Amino acid sequence: MTELTPEQQAVLDAIDVEEMVADLTAMVRTPSVTGSDAESELQHSIAASLTDLGLDVDTWRLDLDALTADPDFPGTEAPRTEGYGVVATSEGEGEPALVLQGHTDVVPVGDLAKWADRDPFSGSVTGDVLHGRGACDMKAGTAANIAVARALLRSGLTLERPFALHHVVSEEDGGLGAFATLRRGHRGEVAVITEPTSGRLVVANAGALTFEIRVHGLAAHGSTRLEGVSAYEAFTPVYAALRSLEQRRNSQRDSLFGDNPLPYGISVGRISAGDWASSVPDLLVAEGRLGVRLGEDPADARRELVEAIADSAGADPWLRDHAPEIAWTGGQFASGQLDRGHPLIEEVAGAVELVGGSRPPLGAAPYGSDLRLYAGVGGIPTLHFGPGDVRFAHAPREQVSISELVHVTRALAAMATFRLGAHR
DSSP: OOSOOHHHHHHHHTOOHHHHHHHHHHHHTSOOBTTSHHHHHHHHHHHHHHHHTTOEEEEEEOOHHHHHHSTTOOOOOSOOSOOEEEEEEOSOSSSOSEEEEEEOOBOOOOOGGGGTTSOTTOOOEETTEEESTTIIIIIHHHHHHHHHHHHHHHSOOEESSOEEEEEESOTTTTOHHHHHHHHTTOOOSOEEEOOOOTTSEEEEEOEEEEEEEEEEOBOOBGGGGGGSBOHHHHTHHHHHHHHHHHHHHTSSOOGGGTTOSOTTOEEEEEEEEOSOTTBOOOEEEEEEEEEEOTTOOHHHHHHHHHHHHHHHHHTSTTTTTSOOEEEEEEEEEOOEEOOTTOHHHHHHHHHHHHTTOOOOOEEEESSOOTHHHHHTTSOOOEEEOOSSOGGGTTSTTOEEEHHHHHHHHHHHHHHHHHHHTEEO
16 A cells, blocks of 8 residues: 555544553553562553453453463563453454554663652653653553554444454563463464564564573682682683673574674673672572574573583583583573564555655564564464664663654554454
8 A cells, every 4th residue: 555545544543642641651650560569450450441442351360370380381580479461352253353462561670870860650751752661661562552442443443353452461571471361362363562663673583591500619718718619710611601602602693683793692690609708609699591593492592501501611620520500590582583474564564654654674683572472372473563762671761752652553553454454
């Protein structure tokens, strides 16, 4: 199509920008950190809003024991005593032709001093920018999804095929909410996850596997440290092995990553060692993440890391007899991707151009996301397209452009109108 149809224009005209921004502000002001009570509170609030729209809403408490015991359980990192799923479906027969998906949870705010004088959950607006934790990742995308649903329903058009909104928890620490939604049986013909994509269509995600390495030393008094073996010093060759492995695993990169030199990063995010300042530490625990290449079996990625550490230990006099212990903890994200010839790509890209934007480039993200669960466990062709500059995600003073939010919402609405067969 080269111009908007009357039906698409009717849906665009039904988008209420003020209402959408108010939704986003309210969501940002709810501190829905992964696993918190506020996460559940926001899920129930969203469910109530979608019920008021006349959608058929399925809200359920996650069976954490059953999900944890599932052989495909994706792992979690944050403490959790409860969680809720929310799926809203429009009227119509058959499987939803389109799923718009978003996650409710956000990461902690970090050092409050980095937020200057601004409350991390203020939802304040300065000019074109709305501020606050989750504004970019990904409550703006969630607000866009709801705005599209409202516009479709308020346009007065009849939809030939139904659509669904999936609102999930626990994306930030492994994807438990998406996994639970798919295990409950919710599906769709295609899905768009409205994560921030900086204007691109993200059609693939690298994976990420959380690991823990325990390195043993020998305790001694600090004044006689040569009588002991510092676990911190024993970790040095292990860390060098991780850096060398990272270099090898990133020597060949998919063109979708553009000029990103490190799409499959290996990072050590947390280290703890010792229990007394004047003692030689006898244990170091390093926690980190291993990037998974596109199309790679996570088992092969784990094997490479285990072998690299074993090789480094075998060449070290102390580690040879005191081998590091490796455990796979927390989130276990496989990679995921959409066939580059799938028509969903053209539908979204074409809609962006129809509403006045330039054609978005295809790209891949170096982090794990729910895409791999929808594409893998769910068998649903899925891509990311949503408002926000991903560089603000998880960052202090997180923010999103309201004009970008509006543009993405219009594109999604135009695409949905076409895909759902809306008519008068």
